[in-house]
Amino acid sequence: MTNRMTSQDSKTEPRKPQLTDFSRYKVCDSYCNPPSATDTPAGGRHRLSRRQLEELDACLKAKDKKALLAIQRHRYLITGQVQRLVFTETATSTAALRAASRCLKKLKELGLIDTLSRRIGGVRAGSGSLIWYLSHAGERLLRLHDQKEAANRRFFEPSPYFLAHTLAVAEVSIQLTELCRKYQMELAELQPEPECWRSYSERGICLSLKPDLYAITVSGEYEDRWFLKIDLDTESPTKVIEKCRRYHQYYRSGLEQKESGVFPLTVWIVPDTDRKQHLLEHIRAAFDKQPRLFAVITAEELEELIRQGGEGDMLC
Structure with missing residues (x-):
């Protein structure tokens, strides 16, 4: 997970930016x-x-x-x-x-x-x-x-x-850059795919973990690490659960913890609140009494997640 503590800052928050959906x-x-x-492709x-x-x-x-x-x-x-x-x-x-x-x-x-x-x-x-x-x-x-x-x-x-998903991933990457710039946070690392992919083995079989983005944000003395998955509501909850199992397998391997000391929070960013509630219910049911490795948010909640580290209703 992350090592951020709940912020106690009581200062007036700046006006929330209008982020692109x-x-x-x-x-x-x-x-x-x-x-x-008359159009000629660049490749030609x-x-x-x-x-x-x-x-x-x-x-x-x-x-x-x-x-x-x-x-x-x-x-x-x-x-x-x-x-x-x-x-x-x-x-x-x-x-x-x-x-x-x-x-x-x-x-x-x-x-x-x-x-x-x-x-x-x-x-x-x-x-x-x-x-x-x-x-x-x-x-x-x-x-x-x-x-x-x-x-x-x-x-x-x-x-x-593919185009819609690629542009959506780029949008989240840009929003992270803008949020860190606005709140004077450090975006210590931002890895797109395939740079952010991880390799591990399960029962002798070589497997790959494929987040869309990997980010490290730093605010004061607190550092947070994130695996980000962009969901466009095109896959069934069953398919999402299958992908979540990969993150649990990778967590159990201990490779990420050995490298950095903590395991990143895996964040599913979804288009709307209906999709959010749907995935929260399925992920919580599938991984009951297991480590809470995931958060599900809408695009509008990205700012709150990055600044505060996430609340209970986001985590699963």
Whole structure:
């Protein structure tokens, strides 16, 4: 679990930010925009030579590279998410969004990123509905200073569910960054998948634990560790329980405790309160009288969890 004690801070709490509800990325809220005859996928553009990439690398601004790294880290991001990660020092949110749009447009023209045909939020969302991903040239540019060479993989449009889940995971990652920035907490570690996956064995069989995110947050003298699972209400409670059993198996292995001294709290982040209550009932029934390794929250409760360490009605 975590080693956070219940906060006794009696100061007036700052106004709660309006956090984006990741459930809006679900399949029914997205639409496909058929590519026009003039659109050319990034993967199909003329291949840039290493010399050309080095020249581009020298010309890119710091925020250009931060935007590329953010998209690489999260696989797919919408314009507003890039803005919240990279363009945080602009006077107004409108100006920040415009700056992000200009940056992304520039990177696309250079062939370093491109957009999916699928968008989020409908046609009225405009450029804010675009979903960005790193092109092969962008991958190669970021690897100029590495020994590895970017794999020459053929690009395929992601499935609607995979895209919705990836954007939802990115949203939680961004919210963690924003919350730690707002409350002057330290986000000591934030690992996306597959970096956050764990390997262990059960009865001689090699198994994998696959959280969506692993995070360490530090507030004063207290440090909390989290495994985060993003649920879009697409799996039955039985399937969720099967995944929870993996966390109990990994807990019993003692590997995580040996490494860090504590076992992270596994947090299921769900779209609404009905789903929350449904999962709480099933998890509590399945793991009665066993260590309470899990919490189930809605996206709106993430701030309370990170600041206070969770309450009894979240834990199971």
